[in-house]
Amino acid sequence: MQYETVIGLEVHIQLLTESKLFSGDSAAFGGEPNTHVSPITLGHPGTLPRMNRKAIEYAVKLGLVLECDIARRNYFARKHYFYPDLPKGYQVTQHTTPICNKGRVWIKTSEGERSVQLNRIHMEEDAGKSMHDQDAYNSLVDYNRAGVPLLELVTEPDLHSAEEAAAFLTELRKTVRHLEICDGNMEEGSMRCDANISLRPKGETQLGTKVEVKNMNSIRNVRKAIDFEVARLTALLNAGETIIQETRSFDADKDSTFSIRKKEHAEDYRYFAEPDLTPFKITEAYIQQVRESVPLMPDQLFEHYTKELGLSEYDAQVISNDKELVRYYEALTRETKSYKAGANWLLGPVKSYCNDRQIPLDEYPLAPMQLAGVIELIEEGKINFSIASSKVVPYMMDNGGISAAEAAAKLNVVQDSDEGSILPLIEEVLQSMPDKVAEYRKGKKGLVGLFVGEIIKRSKGKADPKVVNQLLAEKLK
Amino acid sequence: MFSFKSIETYHQYLATHPDGCTIAVKYYLERIEENKHLNAYLEVFAEEALTRAAQLDSQRAAGKPIGKLHGVVISIKDVIAYKGHKVSASSRMLEGYTSLYNATAVERLLAEEAIIIGRNNCDEFAMGSTNENSAYGPTRNALDPDRVPGGSSGGSAVAVQADLCMLSLGSDTGGSVRQPADFCGIIGLKPTYGTISRYGLLAYASSFDQIGVFGKIIADLAMVLAVISGPDEYDSTALSNKQEINDLSILSSNTPPPRVAYFREAIEHPSLDPEIRYTLLQFIDTLQQDGAVVTEVPFDYLDFIVPAYYVLTTAEASSNLSRYDGVKFGHRGAAQPGDTLDAFYKKNRTEGFGKEVQRRILLGTFVLSAGHYDAYFTKAQQVRQLLVEKTTQVFQDFDALIMPTVPATAFRLGEKSDDPIALYLADIYTVFANLTGIPGISLPLFKHSNGMPFGLQVMTDRYQDPYLLQLSFNWLSRYQGVNLQG
Numbered sequence: 001m002q003y004e005t006v007i008g009l010e011v012h013i014q015l016l017t018e019s020k021l022f023s024g025d026s027a028a029f030g031g032e033p034n035t036h037v038s039p040i041t042l043g044h045p046g047t048l049p050r051m052n053r054k055a056i057e058y059a060v061k062l063g064l065v066l067e068c069d070i071a072r073r074n075y076f077a078r079k080h081y082f083y084p085d086l087p088k089g090y091q092v093t094q095h096t097t098p099i100c101n102k103g104r105v106w107i108k109t110s111e112g113e114r115s116v117q118l119n120r121i122h123m124e125e126d127a128g129k130s131m132h133d134q135d136a137y138n139s140l141v142d143y144n145r146a147g148v149p150l151l152e153l154v155t156e157p158d159l160h161s162a163e164e165a166a167a168f169l170t171e172l173r174k175t176v177r178h179l180e181i182c183d184g185n186m187e188e189g190s191m192r193c194d195a196n197i198s199l200r201p202k203g204e205t206q207l208g209t210k211v212e213v214k215n216m217n218s219i220r221n222v223r224k225a226i227d228f229e230v231a232r233l234t235a236l237l238n239a240g241e242t243i244i245q246e247t248r249s250f251d252a253d254k255d256s257t258f259s260i261r262k263k264e265h266a267e268d269y270r271y272f273a274e275p276d277l278t279p280f281k282i283t284e285a286y287i288q289q290v291r292e293s294v295p296l297m298p299d300q301l302f303e304h305y306t307k308e309l310g311l312s313e314y315d316a317q318v319i320s321n322d323k324e325l326v327r328y329y330e331a332l333t334r335e336t337k338s339y340k341a342g343a344n345w346l347l348g349p350v351k352s353y354c355n356d357r358q359i360p361l362d363e364y365p366l367a368p369m370q371l372a373g374v375i376e377l378i379e380e381g382k383i384n385f386s387i388a389s390s391k392v393v394p395y396m397m398d399n400g401g402i403s404a405a406e407a408a409a410k411l412n413v414v415q416d417s418d419e420g421s422i423l424p425l426i427e428e429v430l431q432s433m434p435d436k437v438a439e440y441r442k443g444k445k446g447l448v449g450l451f452v453g454e455i456i457k458r459s460k461g462k463a464d465p466k467v468v469n470q471l472l473a474e475k476l477k
Numbered sequence: 478m479f480s481f482k483s484i485e486t487y488h489q490y491l492a493t494h495p496d497g498c499t500i501a502v503k504y505y506l507e508r509i510e511e512n513k514h515l516n517a518y519l520e521v522f523a524e525e526a527l528t529r530a531a532q533l534d535s536q537r538a539a540g541k542p543i544g545k546l547h548g549v550v551i552s553i554k555d556v557i558a559y560k561g562h563k564v565s566a567s568s569r570m571l572e573g574y575t576s577l578y579n580a581t582a583v584e585r586l587l588a589e590e591a592i593i594i595g596r597n598n599c600d601e602f603a604m605g606s607t608n609e610n611s612a613y614g615p616t617r618n619a620l621d622p623d624r625v626p627g628g629s630s631g632g633s634a635v636a637v638q639a640d641l642c643m644l645s646l647g648s649d650t651g652g653s654v655r656q657p658a659d660f661c662g663i664i665g666l667k668p669t670y671g672t673i674s675r676y677g678l679l680a681y682a683s684s685f686d687q688i689g690v691f692g693k694i695i696a697d698l699a700m701v702l703a704v705i706s707g708p709d710e711y712d713s714t715a716l717s718n719k720q721e722i723n724d725l726s727i728l729s730s731n732t733p734p735p736r737v738a739y740f741r742e743a744i745e746h747p748s749l750d751p752e753i754r755y756t757l758l759q760f761i762d763t764l765q766q767d768g769a770v771v772t773e774v775p776f777d778y779l780d781f782i783v784p785a786y787y788v789l790t791t792a793e794a795s796s797n798l799s800r801y802d803g804v805k806f807g808h809r810g811a812a813q814p815g816d817t818l819d820a821f822y823k824k825n826r827t828e829g830f831g832k833e834v835q836r837r838i839l840l841g842t843f844v845l846s847a848g849h850y851d852a853y854f855t856k857a858q859q860v861r862q863l864l865v866e867k868t869t870q871v872f873q874d875f876d877a878l879i880m881p882t883v884p885a886t887a888f889r890l891g892e893k894s895d896d897p898i899a900l901y902l903a904d905i906y907t908v909f910a911n912l913t914g915i916p917g918i919s920l921p922l923f924k925h926s927n928g929m930p931f932g933l934q935v936m937t938d939r940y941q942d943p944y945l946l947q948l949s950f951n952w953l954s955r956y957q958g959v960n961l962q963g
Contacts, residue, residue, distance in 0.1 A: 047578075
């Protein structure tokens with residue numbers, strides 16, 4: 001029988017806020033165990049949560065970009081369960097009333113482009129981390145992560161292959177990185193994904209029994225886990241067996257999954273509205289304010305770069321997909337209108353400089369404004385590209401903060417485009433080689449290069465080749 | 478011989494007594510020692526209180542201006558966090574636990590130079606109305622040691638009643654300040670929900686809990702309230718507008734005769750002691766004779782309020798007390814090899830919590846569980862909503878609502894300990910203010926023929942705490958000590 005794969009993803013997105021969702025403790029990743037904690041994080045008697053407004057802003061930001069409906073009246077609920085890494089015995093979550101509803105993510109796969117429907121995005125606090133392998137007799141708990149703000153994004157069961165799931169996560173990761181609300185690092189767990197996978201006979205509309213797979217700490221592993229599960233479930237169905245609802249874990253060493261618990265009955269989390277936090281309203285004005293702070297997204301940037309700035313699709317693609325490049329390029333194009341030249345510089349000399357030294361772009365020694373100065377000098381014909389890249393730029397790197405014009409002047413490399421001083425040189429050169437001139441006139445047009453080279457040489461490299469070419473063409477007519 | 482009448486007279490006394498604070502603290506330490514049998518204090522911070530008193534005395538001698546509560550000796554219920562001091566909620570669960578921070582209320586008391594002399598006994602986790610649910614033994618009523626002081630803030634009430642401090646803080650989730658005030662013959666105030674930050678108050682039921690004040694004269698309560706109330710960045714449910722309770726002059730000015738409502742069903746309720754009913758009716762007559770408009774208002778929900786209260790508070794309690802699992806702090810039982818995580822939790826919580834706390838956790842877990850949620854929790858929330866609407870209606874036409882505080886006078890020790898339902902039902906008059914968030918006060922106006930005092934409960938609309946204090950001041954000045962039955 002032919003089966004259709006149905007996948008829904010639950011993605012936990014750890015927000016890059018400085019402090020935790022309900023306390024002033026640092027929300028940074030890592031740190032010595034139990035150093036990012038306070039009585040509030042540890043749920044000590046009498047403590048109360050304090051709302052971190054930044055988390056609301058980030059949630060609304062992502063919601064707007066993913067075309068969600070933003071809930072106007074919001075509150076948190078308590079989700080109850082006992083586990084040592086959950087300090088209060090309940091998790092404070094918007095599970096019952098998400099801040100963002102619906103929405104979609106556009107993905108591109110070998111089958112083309114389509115949107116994946118979202119169910120919701122809600123805010124919640126993370127739990128601490130239990131470690132069972134550090135000590136022979138005890139389990140240890142690190143509460144640094146407890147209370148770190150998360151967004152939980154849940155898709156509809158709207159994905160149908162490992163490839164689609166991977167494309168979805170790639171796109172989502174790109175988006176959260178671009179918005180700078182999450183670093184998207186799946187290895188460190190700042191973006192975590194669970195997949196609900198089920199099969200159903202082709203044409204069937206009802207969903208089959210699902211299996212939930214956890215612990216896939218890279219997009220590659222999500223792909224592998226889904227492929228493995230689909231094959232396993234297909235084999236089971238083909239053998240006439242019944243699929244049981246269960247939670248499975250991905251084993252990255254064996255590229256397979258194993259059962260961690262069977263779900264015989266649904267857990268009862270006894271949700272109710274968190275009485276320690278007042279409900280909060282999101283106004284139209286607030287949404288507008290957040291909307292204005294949302295940067296152009298990669299797709300929008302691509303459009304902008306190709307249609308308005310005239311970049312090639314390739315260059316536009318490369319820049320718009322990299323947050324660092326976008327930032328530099330945006331700053332650069334605020335200073336110069338030579339958009340194409342800017343892209344060429346960025347993807348050429350600048351990028352290779354960084355690659356050679358293995359440094360991130362923000363450590364590139366020239367500020368966008370300085371580089372824009374170099375580009376402007378070239379455009380004005382004051383220096384040429386090879387002088388710029390071999391002399392001016394290195395000189396600027398060695399003399400921090402200096403402008404391109406200053407550098408070119410110091411180096412005495414500013415090109416001469418003054419007709420009055422170039423014309424005599426042309427006369428001189430043409431007179432010095434009358435036979436070549438005659439050959440040229442007979443049709444050996446390639447000789448123009450020789451004349452130009454000689455003229456520039458006699459100008460000690462300073463004559464602007466553009467002006468030389470122009471004047472020479474007239475002279476030789 | 479030191480004696481305390483009011484903060485105002487005490488501060489006058491201090492002006493002429495360079496070591497006045499020390500004298501006061503020594504006086505209370507002696508009184509506490511003499512009245513140990515009342516078991517009002519779980520711990521007395523004797524050394525520390527003396528040191529602080531000496532400090533304050535020398536500050537005064539150096540001519541430093543004095544704080545609003547300079548040298549005022551205050552005790553706090555054992556559910557309020559005081560940094561570096563034990564706080565146990567009268568529970569084995571928190572035996573030996575030391576608070577890592579100050580409750581906002583404590584912080585503000587200290588900033589105005591109050592002296593915190595000790596922590597008061599109470600019902601475990603503020604659950605109870607007799608103080609018999611303390612893991613450290615019951616507190617006794619100073620007027621009759623065979624009777625209970627009420628609860629859950631029994632220790633704080635007796636501390637004021639028996640002159641073991643000047644004022645005390647309690648907490649009131651369903652009457653835990655007003656009811657013991659009634660049983661002990663003192664004033665007990667529960668302000669509007671959110672008036673005093675709950676940061677540092679060990680939670681019983683978050684949407685009901687409110688710190689309250691015990692004292693003997695209204696001006697003192699008003700002063701303490703003025704100091705500890707107001708917005709707090711650590712409690713989002715604390716009201717954002719600081720109420721104007723600072724101006725004590727309001728307490729002596731003339732006010733127009735109040736429009737007062739009372740619920741017929743409350744006065745006619747079969748559980749109400751006939752003598753209390755008769756006294757109240759007499760009092761209503763007196764008020765009318767004195768120019769007040771007192772009107773009977775129908776109230777159909779009286780029999781729903783105790784069930785709604787217990788469904789909602791136990792639900793919140795079951796959640797709030799989840800953190801006491803023995804992992805990070807609190808009681809941890811002796812682990813046996815091979816214990817599962819479940820066994821670990823069960824041992825810690827079974828050994829750590831007393832019977833009443835366990836009962837309420839179980840009740841609350843039940844009413845929140847799938848299959849029962851709508852029948853209990855949702856229904857009770859609807860009742861609460863109705864009560865809020867009803868309250869708003871009543872206060873459109875009236876300035877105050879009066880009721881008995883408790884249907885009976887102080888119980889005998891052990892009298893009701895086997896009948897939790899009877900005890901729950903005795904909360905019939907106090908839970909209303911917590912369900913609706915309005916302020917309530919119990920005024921020590923009456924005395925029963927059995928020799929025990931009982932109070933008049935007065936409530937006003939939300940945020941009308943200053944008016945409630947004003948009215949209380951007027952009525953106490955006029956009627957305290959007057960034989961109304963007479």
